[in-house]
Structures are given as C-alpha cells and as structure tokens.
Amino acid sequence: MDEASRDCHLLHVDMDAFYASVMVRERPDLWQVPVVVGGGQRGVVLSANYLARQYGVRSAMPMTRARRACPQAVVVAPDFEVLDTVSSSVMETFRRITPLVEVVSLDEAFLDVSGATRRLGSPLEIAERLRAVVHDEQGVTCSVGIAASVAVAKLASRRAKPDGVVVVPPHRVTGFLHPLDVGELWGVGEKTAAHLHRLGLHTVGDVAHLPLRTLQRAVGQALGSQLHDLAWGTDRTTLTPRRGDQEPDRSMGADETFARDTDDRETILREVLRLSARVATRMRQAQVAGRTVTLRVRFADFTTITRSRTLPEATDVTREVHQVASRLYDGLGLQRARIRLVGVRVEGLVPRATVHRQGLLGERDHGWSDADRAVDRATRRFGAAAVRPASLLG
DNA sequence: TCTGGGGTCCTAGGACCC
DNA sequence: TCTGGGGTCCTAGGACCC
Known part of the structure; x- marks a missing residue:
C-alpha cells in the first residue's frame, strides 16, 4: 500500500x-x-x-x-x-x-x-x-x-x-474539491447556493479563497466556518459508529398534508388530535417526555408558521399535548385561511424516568396518563384501529 | 394537481438574572 | 439620572439533510 x-x-x-x-x-x-x-x-x-x-x-x-x-x-x-x-x-x-x-x-x-x-x-x-x-x-x-x-x-x-x-x-x-459547484457541499442547499452564486462564488475553490470573515458575514458564523473547512478538505468531522436509531431523539413530531386544502376548523382540529395522539404514543413507546409543544401550519400558498409553548414539566400525555396544540391553533385566530398541512412536534425530550412531577399532576391528570397506558396496551393487543378518541370515530 | 414526512441545527430578539 | 456585559431560556423562522 x-x-x-x-x-x-x-x-x-x-x-x-x-x-x-x-x-x-x-x-x-x-x-x-x-x-x-x-x-x-x-x-x-x-x-x-x-x-x-x-x-x-x-x-x-x-x-x-x-x-x-x-x-x-x-x-x-x-x-x-x-x-x-x-x-x-x-x-x-x-x-x-x-x-x-x-x-x-x-x-x-x-x-x-x-x-x-x-x-x-x-x-x-x-x-x-x-x-x-x-x-x-x-x-x-x-x-x-x-x-x-x-x-x-x-x-x-x-x-x-x-x-x-x-x-x-x-x-x-483540493484538486478534486475546487472545481465542484458550491451546491455540492454539505450544508449548501438551494437557497445558500443561490446566495453564493449572487456573490460571484460558483465553485468550491471560489469559496475556499474567500477570507473566512467575509464568508461568515455572507452566510452566518457557523455555516461560514463549516464551508471554509469543507472547501479546504480540513473538516474534522469524525465517524461515530452507530446504527440508524441509536441516538436518543431530541424531538418527535408528526405532520400531515391534507388531500385538499381546508379552512374547516373541525377538520383541522380533528387532525391535530390525531397527530397529538400519534406523537404521544411514540413518546411513550420510547419512554421519553418533552416540555415544548410546537404546532406547525402551512397555508395554501406554502408559507409556514409555527407556534410553540413550553410547559413547566415534561409530558407524554396525549391529552396534554393535544390541549396545548389546539390552544396554539386557536391562538392563531384564523378566519378563512386555507390550510395545506398541520403538524405537532414535542421538543426537549428527556428520559421519562427523569421526570418527577411533584404535585403538578393532579388526580385527574394522573387519570389521563393511566388512560393513555390502557390505550397503549389495547392497541398492542388489538391494533391501532381498536382504540381511538371518540372524536375520531365515524 | 407544483412542492412529503421525519428530523437537526442556526440565528435573532426579548426576557430575565447575576 | 443615563444605561455594562454575560449567560440562559423561550419563541419564531429558516435552511438543510435523507
């Protein structure tokens, strides 16, 4: 060799x-x-x-x-x-x-x-x-x-x-890298490529020869130094041996594009409930809980907004996730906006075992947590179709 | 009948605390 | 009586990757 x-x-x-x-x-x-x-x-x-x-x-x-x-x-x-x-x-x-x-x-x-x-x-x-x-x-x-x-x-x-x-x-x-288009670099997508092209930077070599500070002013501090390293082949990222799903997730979410855009509140909130249930179920399966609930709404024109709320304590309770998400939706105060997609995501995930909710979870709420677990057991035995919130029937 | 669904990370502003 | 400097958390948006 x-x-x-x-x-x-x-x-x-x-x-x-x-x-x-x-x-x-x-x-x-x-x-x-x-x-x-x-x-x-x-x-x-x-x-x-x-x-x-x-x-x-x-x-x-x-x-x-x-x-x-x-x-x-x-x-x-x-x-x-x-x-x-x-x-x-x-x-x-x-x-x-x-x-x-x-x-x-x-x-x-x-x-x-x-x-x-x-x-x-x-x-x-x-x-x-x-x-x-x-x-x-x-x-x-x-x-x-x-x-x-x-x-x-x-x-x-x-x-x-x-x-x-x-x-x-x-x-x-460098001989291999420098003739490549900037868009080939990890971290340069459509937007950044267009931005760099407008600045007259077309090849990886162009980016390499730009002073670091100038590059950082153009694309931000983190991306700037990343691109500088990538362009010179000096990137130090190391291989981390792992299987596909070994890292604990930082967030879990679900979103769905409607078959047709809709402005019907009932339809939208029913979807928010379904997504909340899906996310919370996955969280319980993974034995994690999270504090921040984010609602995502994409309108017919593809503009997308998010609204989030951070709870005092992490939760994995379907009803809590759903309650926060639907309040966030109502807080938007939409009138007849046509909506293409809704999504629910829970962030700030921690192992469930580390969550201690002293007194914060009242008797009734404990009831909902127990109800979730009963639903999970039934779902495992009889399949997802067997158990679902009443408002999703029919 | 343009443009999914699962994620991650960065930026920026304001609040708040020391 | 004139205004600092961090650090952290929260929120919103944006870009990117597979």
Whole structure:
C-alpha cells in the first residue's frame, strides 16, 4: 500500500437509487421500465431508477412534475418493511468488514476500514469486494467514495455513481474539491447556493479563497466556518459508529398534508388530535417526555408558521399535548385561511424516568396518563384501529 | 394537481438574572 | 439620572439533510 492510501481509509457507501432498485427487484416485470417511487397525489418523488432519471425525474420532485416529465413511468409506493429488511442486511454486510460503521440512513453509511486492511487488502480492494457482496446477496448496486475524511468520501461517492468507486487521496483533495459547484457541499442547499452564486462564488475553490470573515458575514458564523473547512478538505468531522436509531431523539413530531386544502376548523382540529395522539404514543413507546409543544401550519400558498409553548414539566400525555396544540391553533385566530398541512412536534425530550412531577399532576391528570397506558396496551393487543378518541370515530 | 414526512441545527430578539 | 456585559431560556423562522 502506498503512502497516500494509508491515510485514506474512510468509505462512504451510497446505494444506487435505493428505493427504486429494491422495488424493481421485487417486481421483475419492471426491469427496463422507468420507475418512480413515491406516493399520494400531493407527494414527491422518493427515488427514481436511472431510466426515469433520463427523462429528468429527480428525488424530491413533485409527483405531478415527474408524471409530466415521464408519463410512461410506473409509479410504485415504497414498501418500508422490505426497504428496512434490505437495508439491515446491507448494514450487516458492512459490519462483517468492520465494526466501525456509521449508518446515516436506510441507504447510506460510512465505514472506517483502517483496521481491516491487513485482513482484507487496500481500501479500494475492500470497496470492490463489498460492492460485489452487496450485489450478489441483495441484487442491488452501490457506489463508494474513499478518502481520509468523511466529507470528501461523501463527495467522492457521488462522483462514483452509479455502480462505481472513486478514491481521493490526500494530495488530490483540493484538486478534486475546487472545481465542484458550491451546491455540492454539505450544508449548501438551494437557497445558500443561490446566495453564493449572487456573490460571484460558483465553485468550491471560489469559496475556499474567500477570507473566512467575509464568508461568515455572507452566510452566518457557523455555516461560514463549516464551508471554509469543507472547501479546504480540513473538516474534522469524525465517524461515530452507530446504527440508524441509536441516538436518543431530541424531538418527535408528526405532520400531515391534507388531500385538499381546508379552512374547516373541525377538520383541522380533528387532525391535530390525531397527530397529538400519534406523537404521544411514540413518546411513550420510547419512554421519553418533552416540555415544548410546537404546532406547525402551512397555508395554501406554502408559507409556514409555527407556534410553540413550553410547559413547566415534561409530558407524554396525549391529552396534554393535544390541549396545548389546539390552544396554539386557536391562538392563531384564523378566519378563512386555507390550510395545506398541520403538524405537532414535542421538543426537549428527556428520559421519562427523569421526570418527577411533584404535585403538578393532579388526580385527574394522573387519570389521563393511566388512560393513555390502557390505550397503549389495547392497541398492542388489538391494533391501532381498536382504540381511538371518540372524536375520531365515524 | 407544483412542492412529503421525519428530523437537526442556526440565528435573532426579548426576557430575565447575576 | 443615563444605561455594562454575560449567560440562559423561550419563541419564531429558516435552511438543510435523507
């Protein structure tokens, strides 16, 4: 192994068009057909296979636009049970190579293979072997970026797509990074990219050569120093070995876009109740409670507002979450505003066991907490349809 | 019939406290 | 009688990521 590749031991593995590939694998009739994975009339594209992409279909594109771009595409709803299963198997494959695996999402992971090279060969050889195994075992392809830092490895995997490997050794990092568009950098989305373009900054090299203070004035302190580091490949972010869902959540929420915009208070508040129940149930399952309840409302014109209230003590009680959320809604004093989406989120989550509500929870409220637990038990035994608030019946 | 749903983090202003 | 300087919490909005 040469000097350069010894420091180059971080792999970013990205499954190619994961949702689409897995759904096609389940449906052999869709092989060689443009396929778009997405759902609902008002949804967006979750994934599209490469045939559909030839027509300009992209992830996160509104389904309506995708259908227009590629009318012959077959639209498939995602099956998360299958996707979860395939994803877990792939991640297990990675762990056979190294325990140092950071799962980013269903279709992405970082691997530190520095401890595996003696056994399995160079990082490049490991990457090729891993790709072959994933393909043989799961019937889907992936791409791998290899570098000395996670940020560069991630950019390299994008360059490797589809079904390839790209190695960026340390002495080639700036040469690799600087020609890229600023929008490629982690943390630069549509808005920031447009902002930087307006300032005459088009490539990563442009950003790299801007004085740090100037950059920070333009995009804010935190993002400014982050971009500066990313542009020079000096980002120090390290790989944290973990599975997808090991970190305790800081917040839990649920939101829902109505099939059609509505200004009907009853409809909206019924949805707020459903969402509150869903969130509180998940909190109880995870044995956490939270203090801040946030209501989110998106209007027909897509403007979105939030209103939040922080309670004196953390709660996981459906009725409390719902009460706060619906008061926040009424506090908006909306008249005939047409609403597209409502959401309920609880923040400031702490382990339930650390919450001691001395005297704050009166007898009646204890009753509601007990009622929740009874509902949870019934739901576990008989399913979600069996038990629900009276106002959600019918 | 443009634009989901799950999250995270940052910024900025005001309140409040020392 | 003229106005400091932090730190933390709360709220609202915005951007971003998968």
